[in-house]
Amino acid sequence: MSIQHLDSGDILSQAVTHGDTVYLCGLTATDREKDVAAQTEEVLAKIDERLASCGTDKSKLISATIYLTDIELKPAMNEAWKAWLGDLNRPTRTCIGGVELEPGVLVEITSTAAK
Amino acid sequence: MSIQHLDSGDILSQAVTHGDTVYLCGLTATDREKDVAAQTEEVLAKIDERLASCGTDKSKLISATIYLTDIELKPAMNEAWKAWLGDLNRPTRTCIGGVELEPGVLVEITSTAAK
Amino acid sequence: MSIQHLDSGDILSQAVTHGDTVYLCGLTATDREKDVAAQTEEVLAKIDERLASCGTDKSKLISATIYLTDIELKPAMNEAWKAWLGDLNRPTRTCIGGVELEPGVLVEITSTAAK
Numbered sequence: 001m002s003i004q005h006l007d008s009g010d011i012l013s014q015a016v017t018h019g020d021t022v023y024l025c026g027l028t029a030t031d032r033e034k035d036v037a038a039q040t041e042e043v044l045a046k047i048d049e050r051l052a053s054c055g056t057d058k059s060k061l062i063s064a065t066i067y068l069t070d071i072e073l074k075p076a077m078n079e080a081w082k083a084w085l086g087d088l089n090r091p092t093r094t095c096i097g098g099v100e101l102e103p104g105v106l107v108e109i110t111s112t113a114a115k
Numbered sequence: 116m117s118i119q120h121l122d123s124g125d126i127l128s129q130a131v132t133h134g135d136t137v138y139l140c141g142l143t144a145t146d147r148e149k150d151v152a153a154q155t156e157e158v159l160a161k162i163d164e165r166l167a168s169c170g171t172d173k174s175k176l177i178s179a180t181i182y183l184t185d186i187e188l189k190p191a192m193n194e195a196w197k198a199w200l201g202d203l204n205r206p207t208r209t210c211i212g213g214v215e216l217e218p219g220v221l222v223e224i225t226s227t228a229a230k
Numbered sequence: 231m232s233i234q235h236l237d238s239g240d241i242l243s244q245a246v247t248h249g250d251t252v253y254l255c256g257l258t259a260t261d262r263e264k265d266v267a268a269q270t271e272e273v274l275a276k277i278d279e280r281l282a283s284c285g286t287d288k289s290k291l292i293s294a295t296i297y298l299t300d301i302e303l304k305p306a307m308n309e310a311w312k313a314w315l316g317d318l319n320r321p322t323r324t325c326i327g328g329v330e331l332e333p334g335v336l337v338e339i340t341s342t343a344a345k
Binding site (some may be wrong): 135136175177178180183185186193196197204205206207208209210211212213214227229 | 242243245254329331338
């Protein structure tokens with residue numbers, strides 16, 4: 001089965017579609033001066049945009065892995081997460097803290113969705 | 116292709132089934148006073164239970180990612196892992212340590228299975 | 231749908247094929263005296279070998295998750311990554327640092343590919 005790449009760059013593609021599954025790269029906020037809530041909102045908006053480019057949307061999310069530099073940031077991230085999903089069914093999720101991300105990045109989210 | 120959610124809650128679903136693939140959320144022990152071996156046994160029992168709810172079982176595991184707060188816990192976790200799988204074929208696996216999980220949690224396991 | 235295991239061992243399989251998706255285990259260098267660039271090259275060669283055993287190759291990579299003990303190792307890892315992929319389309323990718331791996335291991339890569 002063939003695969004489709006979205007914005008294949010120097011290092012990675014923003015998304016790869018394989019059959020009816022869409023895989024997104026780990027996404028981070030571009031504005032790294034913001035707090036974790038605002039960074040999360042920016043990441044979630046990027047997920048919306050990438051999913052739209054692949055012909056799907058957040059109602060079809062399958063799974064997400066969330067990486068935080070500090071597990072103490074989880075409650076603030078969760079608020080942005082819940083607001084974003086609203087009444088939609090939730091994907092599966094794993095959230096870990098205490099990892100090193102790019103300078104200034106507080107949260108990175110990797111996700112998959114159905115198409 | 117439609118997706119099915121198992122116990123979609125405030126933050127996440129316990130499992131999402133997409134076609135013939137089942138994705139489980141990151142699972143942790145409820146009793147966080149226990150050592151890593153006992154926590155791992157509890158997590159593996161939860162995986163059994165979630166897979167059964169999705170109409171599959173551990174013989175069809177595809178992959179697992181295991182997060183430990185301390186890589187030194189890996190040998191004790193591995194003993195519980197091997198006992199649980201017995202003579203079954205193994206899934207692929209990745210195990211990393213040194214991450215921050217919820218207070219008292221020593222091990223978290225994310226997995227996928229065929230249906 | 232049945233699944234096929236490649237080299238199911240004591241702890242894990244080197245790869246599991248489910249339908250037209252191949253999942254590889256987290257791979258590390260065997261020679262752990264080497265620097266991160268050389269360790270990455272060894273890991274990428276192992277990915278080539280495992281994919282070939284499953285009837286596919288790096289042109290069909292879907293996603294990769296890269297774990298580094300130190301995020302400062304990322305640029306050197308990236309050089310090996312880019313050289314390996316050449317002109318091929320990129321998979322999606324997530325790279326996190328600051329995790330504990332096996333003694334001497336600087337980089338571990340988990341990946342999936344289409345078949």
